[in-house]
Amino acid sequence: MEKKKYTRRDFINSGARISAAVAIGGLAALTLRNFQTEEMVWQIDPFKCTQCGRCASNCVLPISAVKCVHAYDLCGYCDLCGGYFKPGVKDLHTGAENQLCPTAAIERKYIEEPYFEYIIKEDLCIGCGKCVAGCTSFGNGSLHLQIRHDECDNCNECAIARVCPSDAIKRVPASTPYIIKGDFIAEDKGKWENKA
């Protein structure tokens, strides 16, 4: 078979191909100045969160990947828990009418007089943040919202982040995927330790 002649069109084509390859390479190189080998995941900064309740309704999942997390380090183990009871309850019993949580996802467990432990049942939690608002307003703020990575689909753009009014949702490296509040008394106020 005779060899095909190298025409002018071939020359233009290979020139364009090389420039396109250089362009793609250049673009990739430009982005490499702030790249990292690790994947990024979404997480809520509990210090920015204002418990607006959009986490419950805006996640792409049928039940939000945002759940309430209990930072036990911070908890006062109060009998009258601002995150558990509705404001103004008369008797501190666990009847449904007393509970702040719309899905009864918080379990109240007696430990010793006068302390109670509060456990989040994550399969019931919808991430509405009502308990977080209560705990932050009246208690230590040990209840706070976090994106649970066993649930999260890690969308390219988090649908909740887009509507978060307080810009609390940001990308964090996958190796430190949680921002869990620490003990403020033990540490400096406002600082937190990432317990991932």
Next chain:
Amino acid sequence: MKNNLRKYYQKSSRIILLLMLTLFTLSLSAQQQRFPKPEFETGYTQPSPSTPEPRATAWEYVDIAILLLVMSLAAWFILRKRSRKGILWLSIFSLVYFGFVREGCVCSVGSIQNMALTLFEPAYAISLPIILFFALPLLFSLFFGRVFCASACPLGVIQDLVIIKPITLPNWLNKTLGFIPYIYLGLAVLFAATGSDFIICRYDPFIGIFRMGAEFSMIILGIAFLLMSLFVARPYCRFLCPYGVLLGWTSKFSKHHLSITPNECISCKLCEHSCPFNVIDEPTEELKPEEKIQNKKRFTLYALLIPVWIFVGGYAMSLAHPFLSKAHPDVYLAELLIEHPELKNDTENLDIQTFLSSGKPMHQLVEEAKLIRSKYNTASWILGGFLGLVIGIMLMNQFVTRRRKDYTPNKIDCYSCGRCMNYCPVKATSKLSKEDKQSV
């Protein structure tokens, strides 16, 4: 005695708490430990919050490896094996793996936005797999044509697999609708670069199907696109996909590309209607000399008009920048507060209430919004100029006369699905040359 004291404490703490509850003040900046951590006497051990790990980063690299493998196999099937069946099975695999198992993110189509954001927003760190997801299909397209579309893109293959009875759209409609991807690409880059929104991901019609759940309107849109695909093949790819624009550019100059015939085209016309996307270029008729001259004249005229198109496009788009900039939440909020100051009393409006309670002064918000809007002004000039350029080139290309003797796939628009290959009656070189020898 001890018990009594405890009860007293309990009571008093209850009273204090009840007092606080009645004084229901939403102090959002409360970040102090109001109640000290108790010291337990019963040997209670404090549990620690569980932190389920995200999908390991290693999986992202596995995905990259699978993407590479799928595209290499597709290139081999198309260029060497000439096997439509191979492409079909590959595409089913990709639909299952990249679609239903991986559930989409990050995909190559969406990665355009991550690239744009990281170029213009240094604070956004991009991860290496995203860069690879963006660049690899383009590089493959540069050498083997759009094999990514045929085999690896879950958005493309889900439409491709439901094609039943494709209709041929009139050429003018095809061309006009074919302009939309450029607009979509431009807007996607604009919104991503300004940190406003990721519209490609937000309006992805198929991700809801892959995840078996999304907003109702998006599910409807996805189903509508699939129903449309039965008759108008790959509507999203042809008339929306912004990544397809980039793949088209690279595929145009591809080193190797699918050819309908393995040997010389005998112009038997059997493949003429085999392409559901209608991207097979027919052989051209010989033009008369005067037509050629006229075409050349028009080509020159339209080429000279391109700068005008760029300017007109840029100017027109810059007029729209105040509207476009509303996609940024800060600009939207600032504008809302300036135009409707009475909304400050609207307790239902979460965005406004959160802004007011954040303690950020109004003038700071307005300053930031102004800065973003001026960015939008520049960006919309560039976007408009780009769209003007595309229109100019599209018009100019009408008068490009390229002689074609064969039926060839249009390298820009061909998805390399390989359907046309089965229609070609010509056999591959080696066999034919043997027969040739015998006949001679």
